[in-house]
Amino acid sequence: REARQSPGNFAIFTGNLDRDCNRNLSLVAELHHAIADEQLRLYCQPKVDIATGIPCGAEALVRWAHPEHGLIGPDRFIKMAEKAGLITPLTNWVLGEAFRQVYTWQSDGIAVPLAINLSTRDLLDSRLVDRIRGLFLTWGVDAGNVQFEITESALLEDPRGSLETLKRLRDLGVHLAIDDFGTGFSSLTYLQRLPTDSIKIDQSFVGRMLEHEGSDAIVRSTIDLGHDLGLSVIAEGVEDQATWTRLAALKCDVAQGYFISQPLPAEEFASWHLPEDMFHATLH
Ligand code: C2E
Ligand code: MG
């Protein structure tokens, strides 16, 4: 009778839950430490102008070099950092590192506009813009070499507050992009009021556009919408030549993805070159 109650299964189930829970709890505690302990790394992924094949910037993507678990991607700790109240120190680390990198490139005579991702919480932080203004004063970098990416869904958490923050950022002279566009259901009225320079089409549409007519239609109409609003359009998640060619035919402005390059450690970025054969293949 005891066996039919299956206490063992129950124990196994809670055991797994506990393990996951404990793992996340310890990750939170460790993340706190990791920020101060120099365990975060800034990777950079190049963006390329589709019409000319010329690199036109990079996106800063944070990673956590965990001493035991190896390199952990942001999808595993950004949300957690937001919930645990750690996003401000994390964003401050990313901002400091990104400005230092732009300064280094600028000193070496390289102009690489570097795009920094901001999270929902960052947009609601009233001191964010002053901190960024302070970084400009500290590093003396050109506003043209710093960009910000804000996801469409982050904007929708507090549309009015976000709009204010975007306007204040824009006043600093930086370039703004709406990230993961097409996944957040923002209204066209709202989009039209946003002080943005570009939109990034979410990789879920770009990745499927060749097999799925619906995705191709979304990519196509987003490019046209962006252009009609006077915005530059970036496709993220470009993984192959055929997708690049299709995007070129649709007059998409900029491409980013594994076809061009994986995100690279910031130090390696300056010596990165577009593969010569790809360069020839892509120009029409
Ligand atoms: P995102 O801003 O949309 O960044 C694009 C993600 O797609 C990156 O994932 C990038 O490595 C990945 N990716 C690039 N090319 C390809 C491709 O060809 N195919 C596929 N399947 N994926 C590609 P990653 O680095 O894991 O970052 C995930 C998300 O975490 C980012 O999405 C961004 O929202 C967030 N994130 C990254 N760094 C930061 C940061 O410093 N601060 C904040 N707040 N969020 C960050
Ligand atoms: Mg981004």
Ligand code: MG
């Ligand atoms: Mg994106």
Ligand code: MG
């Ligand atoms: Mg994305």
